[in-house]
Amino acid sequence: MAHSAERTPTPTLAPGGHGRTHTAADDDVSKRLLDSAATLSYDPATEIDWDAPLEPGHYGLNPEWSTLYGTALWSEMTEEQRVVLTRHEVGSIMTTGIWFEMILQQMVLRDQYLKDPASAEFRFALTEIADECRHSIMFARACEKMGVPQYKPNQFVAQAGRAYKALARGELAYGGILVAEEVLDVMQRDWMRGENVLDIVRGTSRIHVVEESRHMKFARQEIRERLRGAGTLRRRNAAFGIAAGAYVIVTSMVHPSVYKAAGLDVARALAEVRASEHRRAMMRTSSRHLMAFLAENGLLTGPSTKLYRRIHML
Ligand SMILES: [Fe+2]
Numbered sequence: 160m161a162h163s164a165e166r167t168p169t170p171t172l173a174p175g176g177h178g179r180t181h182t183a184a185d186d187d188v189s190k191r192l193l194d195s196a197a198t199l200s201y202d203p204a205t206e207i208d209w210d211a212p213l214e215p216g217h218y219g220l221n222p223e224w225s226t227l228y229g230t231a232l233w234s235e236m237t238e239e240q241r242v243v244l245t246r247h248e249v250g251s252i253m254t255t256g257i258w259f260e261m262i263l264q265q266m267v268l269r270d271q272y273l274k275d276p277a278s279a280e281f282r283f284a285l286t287e288i289a290d291e292c293r294h295s296i297m298f299a300r301a302c303e304k305m306g307v308p309q310y311k312p313n314q315f316v317a318q319a320g321r322a323y324k325a326l327a328r329g330e331l332a333y334g335g336i337l338v339a340e341e342v343l344d345v346m347q348r349d350w351m352r353g354e355n356v357l358d359i360v361r362g363t364s365r366i367h368v369v370e371e372s373r374h375m376k377f378a379r380q381e382i383r384e385r386l387r388g389a390g391t392l393r394r395r396n397a398a399f400g401i402a403a404g405a406y407v408i409v410t411s412m413v414h415p416s417v418y419k420a421a422g423l424d425v426a427r428a429l430a431e432v433r434a435s436e437h438r439r440a441m442m443r444t445s446s447r448h449l450m451a452f453l454a455e456n457g458l459l460t461g462p463s464t465k466l467y468r469r470i471h472m473l
């Protein structure tokens with residue numbers, strides 16, 4: 160702590176960050192995250208038993224987290240179909256995770272371009288990129304093991320993601336990152352403890368929850384810093400941009416083809432998911448913490464609130 164205080168005794172202007180201030184106290188947040196990463200990080204290549212056979216009859220995720228749980232269609236499904244469906248659902252969420260982690264790595268790398276390598280912020284940002292790189296490989300291996308194909312976002316969303324990762328900066332970039340991390344976090348806390356959930360999902364979820372809790376702290380800190388002293392217009396724009404990102408992330412998580420993989424009628428399944436009160440309640444639960452943070456930081460404006468309501472995050 161002492162040397163960082165000596166190095167940056169007064170607020171400094173960080174280059175290229177809309178003239179943002181990055182103080183010694185801000186850097187201490189990253190310093191603590193770096194210490195935590197040094198104490199507890201995982202190598203999924205050795206942490207997970209990749210050769211163990213999948214436990215027959217075990218779900219991909221806790222049934223309550225299935226998009227169809229509680230619907231009429233769910234009650235008509237065989238146990239075997241439920242097992243297949245939940246494995247494809249978790250695989251689809253993992254593939255979306257990989258897609259988003261690629262966007263995130265590029266945004267963070269671009270954000271840190273030519274920043275002070277002596278700062279803890281720079282070092283933690285690179286640590287985070289390294290974490291995400293391991294996570295994506297881990298999710299890829301888990302999908303392969305479960306026999307889940309690559310579920311890609313549709314063309315429009317794929318191009319929107321390409322634009323977002325090229326253009327989003329500051330609070331918008333870290334806002335999108337936080338949304339994806341928060342929503343996944345709540346689900347994965349249940350998956351890692353889920354009875355009758357595949358070991359491979361429990362293990363990958365445990366690793367992800369531990370490492371992502373640091374990423375979320377970092378993202379919250381970055382958002383607070385970037386918005387320090389921001390005017391109303393900038394805050395409003397950020398609020399809407401983050402909500403739009405949330406809309407894309409949440410609506411892309413589970414690919415419609417997962418229902419086909421379980422031998423279901425896709426149109427009927429989608430209609431039942433859309434009308435499911437249970438699903439809405441689960442979405443609201445997984446968004447509670449995120450919504451509290453957004454409200455605290457003036458990021459729940461009228462238009463953004465409308466978007467969050469539409470996807471049942473509020
Ligand atoms: Fe990750």
Ligand SMILES: [Fe+2]
Pocket residue numbers: 291340371374
């Ligand atoms: Fe992350």
